Amino acid sequence: MEEKDFQSIEYFVKREVLDELCLDEVAQKGTWSTKLTLGDQVKESLRCSVPRLKHILLTWVPVLSWLPRYSIRENALGDLISGCSVGIMHLPQGMAYALLASLRPVYGLYTSLFPVLVYFIFGTSRHISIGTFAVISIMVGSVTERLAPDSNFIVNGTNGTETVDIDKRDAYRVQVACSLTVLTGIFQILLGVVRFGFVVTYLSEPLIRGYTTGSACHVCVSQLKYLFGITPSRFIGPLSLIYTVLDICSLLPQTQVPELVVSLVALAVLIVVKEINDCYRQKLPLPIPIELVVVIAATIITHFCELPSKYNIDVVGEIPSGFKAPRAPDTTFFSGVIGDAFAVAIVGFAINISLSKTFGLKYGYKVDSNQELVALGLSNTIGGFFHCYSVTSSLSRSLVQESTGGKTQVVGVISSIIVLITVLEIGPFFEDLPKAVLSTIVFVNLKGMFKQFMDVFLLWKTNKVDLLVWLVTFISTIVLNLDLGLAVSVAFSMLTFIFRTQLPRYSILGNLPGTELYLDTDTYKEAKEIPGIKIFRSSATIYYTNAEMFLEVLQEKTGIEIGKLLSANKKRDAKQKRKEEKEKKKAKKEAKKQSLSCTFSLKESQMNMENVSERTKGERNGNSVAFSMTETATDGLHKGQVNLAYEPDITMSDSDSDTGSDHITEFSRHGDEEKKQACESGTHSIILDISTTSFVDTVTVKTLKNIFRDFGEVDLDIYLAGCQACVVEQLEAADFFSASIPKSRLFITVHDAVLYILKKRGKADFVLDVSCNTQM
Numbered sequence: 001m002e003e004k005d006f007q008s009i010e011y012f013v014k015r016e017v018l019d020e021l022c023l024d025e026v027a028q029k030g031t032w033s034t035k036l037t038l039g040d041q042v043k044e045s046l047r048c049s050v051p052r053l054k055h056i057l058l059t060w061v062p063v064l065s066w067l068p069r070y071s072i073r074e075n076a077l078g079d080l081i082s083g084c085s086v087g088i089m090h091l092p093q094g095m096a097y098a099l100l101a102s103l104r105p106v107y108g109l110y111t112s113l114f115p116v117l118v119y120f121i122f123g124t125s126r127h128i129s130i131g132t133f134a135v136i137s138i139m140v141g142s143v144t145e146r147l148a149p150d151s152n153f154i155v156n157g158t159n160g161t162e163t164v165d166i167d168k169r170d171a172y173r174v175q176v177a178c179s180l181t182v183l184t185g186i187f188q189i190l191l192g193v194v195r196f197g198f199v200v201t202y203l204s205e206p207l208i209r210g211y212t213t214g215s216a217c218h219v220c221v222s223q224l225k226y227l228f229g230i231t232p233s234r235f236i237g238p239l240s241l242i243y244t245v246l247d248i249c250s251l252l253p254q255t256q257v258p259e260l261v262v263s264l265v266a267l268a269v270l271i272v273v274k275e276i277n278d279c280y281r282q283k284l285p286l287p288i289p290i291e292l293v294v295v296i297a298a299t300i301i302t303h304f305c306e307l308p309s310k311y312n313i314d315v316v317g318e319i320p321s322g323f324k325a326p327r328a329p330d331t332t333f334f335s336g337v338i339g340d341a342f343a344v345a346i347v348g349f350a351i352n353i354s355l356s357k358t359f360g361l362k363y364g365y366k367v368d369s370n371q372e373l374v375a376l377g378l379s380n381t382i383g384g385f386f387h388c389y390s391v392t393s394s395l396s397r398s399l400v401q402e403s404t405g406g407k408t409q410v411v412g413v414i415s416s417i418i419v420l421i422t423v424l425e426i427g428p429f430f431e432d433l434p435k436a437v438l439s440t441i442v443f444v445n446l447k448g449m450f451k452q453f454m455d456v457f458l459l460w461k462t463n464k465v466d467l468l469v470w471l472v473t474f475i476s477t478i479v480l481n482l483d484l485g486l487a488v489s490v491a492f493s494m495l496t497f498i499f500r501t502q503l504p505r506y507s508i509l510g511n512l513p514g515t516e517l518y519l520d521t522d523t524y525k526e527a528k529e530i531p532g533i534k535i536f537r538s539s540a541t542i543y544y545t546n547a548e549m550f551l552e553v554l555q556e557k558t559g560i561e562i563g564k565l566l567s568a569n570k571k572r573d574a575k576q577k578r579k580e581e582k583e584k585k586k587a588k589k590e591a592k593k594q595s596l597s598c599t600f601s602l603k604e605s606q607m608n609m610e611n612v613s614e615r616t617k618g619e620r621n622g623n624s625v626a627f628s629m630t631e632t633a634t635d636g637l638h639k640g641q642v643n644l645a646y647e648p649d650i651t652m653s654d655s656d657s658d659t660g661s662d663h664i665t666e667f668s669r670h671g672d673e674e675k676k677q678a679c680e681s682g683t684h685s686i687i688l689d690i691s692t693t694s695f696v697d698t699v700t701v702k703t704l705k706n707i708f709r710d711f712g713e714v715d716l717d718i719y720l721a722g723c724q725a726c727v728v729e730q731l732e733a734a735d736f737f738s739a740s741i742p743k744s745r746l747f748i749t750v751h752d753a754v755l756y757i758l759k760k761r762g763k764a765d766f767v768l769d770v771s772c773n774t775q776m
Contacts (some may be wrong), residue, residue: 017755020728020746029725062371063121063409070408078405083414085286085404086129089397090419092291093132093445095316095430096438099226100137100219101389102144102173105438106319106427108132111388113419115379116412122375124368125356126408129397129415130379134442134449135215136348138222139482140389143180143340144173146236147333174387179333182384183341188349188377197369203350206459207493209452210470211347211486214477216449217241219442224248226439227263229256229314238480258311259436266294266440274444286404291441295433303432314435319427326385343483345377348392352376355393359402396445465500469493504540506553509689509750516751518689532682533757534558535721535750537689544699551703558686565714685757686711689750691722701734708741719757721750 018026058065090112098108112131119130153169154162191199221244225232230251235243273290281287307313334341353369360367380390401411459467472492477485509518510527518535519527529535536557542550555561688707693700708718723731723746737743747753 017752017759018748019752019756020723020743020748023748059371060374061121062124066408070410075407075410078407079410080414081286082401082404082406083411084418085289086397086401086406086411087415087418088289088292089400090131090415091422092295092438092441093394093397094419095295095433096441097132097134097137098389099435099438100134100222100442101140101177102148103141103177103389104170104319105316105430105433106423107174107177107387107389109419109423109427110323110386111383111391113416113423114386114388115383115391116416116419118379118382119375120409120412120416122371122378123409124366124371124375125359125393126365127359127363127398127402127406128352128355128393129401130352130376130391130393130412131397133348133351133392133394134219134446135212135351136344136390136392138215138219139340139344139347140177140180141222142482143337144176145234147176147336148173149234175330176333176337177389178327178384178387179329179331180337180341180344181380181388181390182329183334183337184345184348184390185377185380185382185384187342187345188373188380190377191345191349192370192373192377195370197353197373199346200350200353200369202490202494203346204466204469204493205354206455206466206470207473207489208350208354209455210473211477211489212351212449213452213455214474214485215482216446217478218482219446221245221248223439223442226314226435227260227443228252229259229436230254238484240481241478256312258307258313259434262298262307262313262434263436263440266298266437267443269294270440270444274447281403287400291444294437294441295430298437299430299433302434307434308432316431316433316435316438319431321427322424324387327387329384340483343486344390347486348380348390349373349376352393355395355398359398395448465496469496498545501540501543502545502549504538504546506539506550506557507537508557509535509537511754516749518750518754530754530758532684532761533687533754534560534683534685535687535689535754537692539692541693541695542690542700542703543695543697547699547703551707554686554688554707558683560683560686560711560714560716562710562714569713683716684761685717685719687719687721687750687753687757689721690727691724693727694724696727696730696734698734701731701736705736705741708745712740717757718745719753720746721753722748 016022023029091109094108094112095105096108098105098111101107116130123130148169150164150169153165153172155165156162191197218241221241225248228248228251230248232244232247232251235247270290273288277284277287277290302308302313302315308315349372353367353372356367356372376392380388383389383391455470456467459470469489469492473485473489476488476492479485480488507520507522508529510521510524510529511518512524512527520537521527521529534557536554538546538550540546555563688704696704704720711718728746731737747756
């Protein structure tokens with residue numbers, strides 16, 4: 001019923017046709033500006049006051065704004081339960097993801113403690129869980145293994161065999177990881193301070209999802225060696241993942257059966273219980289902490305059954321109690337990891353802000369992207385001094401934090417307390433934990449990332465360009481590794497954006513009868529073109545990459561080849577000029593000929609005069625005869641002066657003038673015929689709908705000027721419609737408007753331009769039909 005009522009609504013608007021000049025007058029466009037000048041902005045930024053200092057402090061340290069208002073009654077219980085749940089998840093995930101970073105498990109526990117506390121102070125999101133994450137861990141691991149490979153730490157054994165000095169290798173890898181983490185944090189802090197948080201907008205969702213899916217494949221392959229109990233060779237560079245998979249396949253006959261059994265049992269238990277958690281999420285007060293249960297059970301069984309000694313099962317090993325003293329990172333590693341640090345900084349922030357924005361929109365609070373950069377950067381920088389590696393938010397832990405009732409970052413403090421107790425007191429009890437169990441925890445937590453393969457089918461139906469971005473990102477991440485894969489993915493994503501703006505959709509618009517709407521005639525059958533008027537629109541902003549194509553498609557769509565018309569005009573003018581020069585030369589030649597003839601006649605006349613004089617002297621008594629001769633001579637002289645000297649030249653000039661006039665008229669008619677042939681549709685006006693243009697550059701201004709000039713030379717009127725105020729200002733600044741292109745050629749809507757043209761052409765009846773019957 002509501003839809004029916006809505007469809008019957010009509011509206012009528014009666015107003016004058018408005019061009020840009022009329023609009024400025026009617027709407028009272030102002031020349032004032034509320035924006036501060038650069039000098040005033042500098043003064044304002046340097047001004048110090050108590051309110052300003054308080055605002056800056058609350059902006060940079062958000063905990064001071066929300067913690068004093070913390071409601072214990074509303075939030076304490078939910079945060080406590082959620083904190084315990086997330087802390088329990090931190091323990092197994094921290095130890096498991098440390099293996100991905102090629103570090104000992106205890107460093108994963110450190111990473112689950114210190115950065116979380118820093119984010120509690122500086123972060124703006126209330127629901128994300130900062131700490132270890134698979135993608136970031138594998139990126140850190142690729143750097144630590146590249147700079148500290150096993151081959152650099154081989155020592156000779158007692159029986160002549162070569163062994164790896166594991167302690168020295170692990171200590172060196174910790175230095176590399178900490179240096180990488182500190183440099184990552186510095187990049188993030190600098191980007192946040194200069195308000196560069198918008199950089200993440202260039203990482204589209206298909207790119208991020210394709211990259212994380214490719215990273216999940218890297219994570220999966222890196223954990224296969226623990227599942228099968230084998231030791232594959234290490235490969236670096238492009239195609240290293242493919243080589244690793246082939247090497248693992250060749251080593252499958254050497255699989256350690258006890259390791260495989262432990263892995264399969266742990267994997268089966270984890271999958272079953274996690275599915276139960278998902279199915280009964282609404283009924284269970286808390287999700288079953290199956291990861292912690294599996295870790296405790298596996299540790300107890302391994303210890304009391306003496307599995308390491310009997311079946312050679314690889315275990316975590318020594319986990320020292322307490323913390324190591326803070327240590328400054330080794331800056332000599334910075335030059336070798338600067339590219340990796342920037343990649344980790346961007347990827348970590350992209351994952352973090354996407355989760356933060358999701359929860360912020362869901363629960364109605366603002367997440368400051370620049371402050372998130374600073375918070376994440378401080379978490380990494382400070383954490384690097386305390387033997388932590390790079391962190392970001394975890395999807396699985398964040399979902400648990402939300403579902404168990406967590407409402408603030410107090411959850412992070414509570415989870416840190418649980419990790420702290422584990423590091424100080426319980427850590428050594430996990431020394432007999434099999435690494436295979438930790439690898440199964442990693443596998444199970446990759447489920448959400450592998451589900452992203454379903455994006456392919458969805459994107460195939462919705463947007464094939466985004467599908468191409470997803471596939472290129474995934475394939476480049478698999479083939480070129482994480483660092484080069486990210487660079488190629490971003491470059492390709494930017495290219496798709498450029499191509500989309502460079503190859504927009506161009507349309508000829510027609511009027512929907514009885515309305516003021518102008519629609520694409522190729523899309524809407526009822527949209528009819530107005531006779532004599534072509535309305536042209538581009539779906540994208542006109543700028544230097546597509547300005548040339550805009551002009552080409554304009555000629556193609558309107559059927560007016562301006563180049564041919566201008567060429568025909570030039571040929572006609574050149575031919576006319578040559579004809580005029582030819583006629584001038586001919587006239588000069590005739591004049592010269594007549595001049596010579598006149599000179600000869602004068603000489604003959606003079607001779608006749610002399611003869612008459614002699615006869616007069618000889619016959620003074622013959623008056624009648626002398627008079628007769630004098631009269632004859634005088635008459636002959638008169639005729640010689642008029643007819644031979646001047647009259648023929650004047651007659652010739654008049655004849656030439658008449659001939660030239662007829663010739664010009666003939667060429668003018670011939671030019672009109674060419675125009676009519678080029679404009680078979682009878683087009684006399686073109687309206688450029690530039691409502692989609694958000695800015696103009698110098699190339700755009702020159703292109704529009706050339707359109708006005710060239711089309712004007714063939715008697716076609718050009719009008720602009722739908723120009724935004726900011727674009728008008730840019731056109732004014734570029735001296736676009738002039739006597740040949742007045743502001744009266746710019747209209748606020750296409751309909752205004754159409755009505756103006758029709759009235760100008762004297763089609764009043766059509767004007768009334770279009771403007772007065774406007775209804776919906």
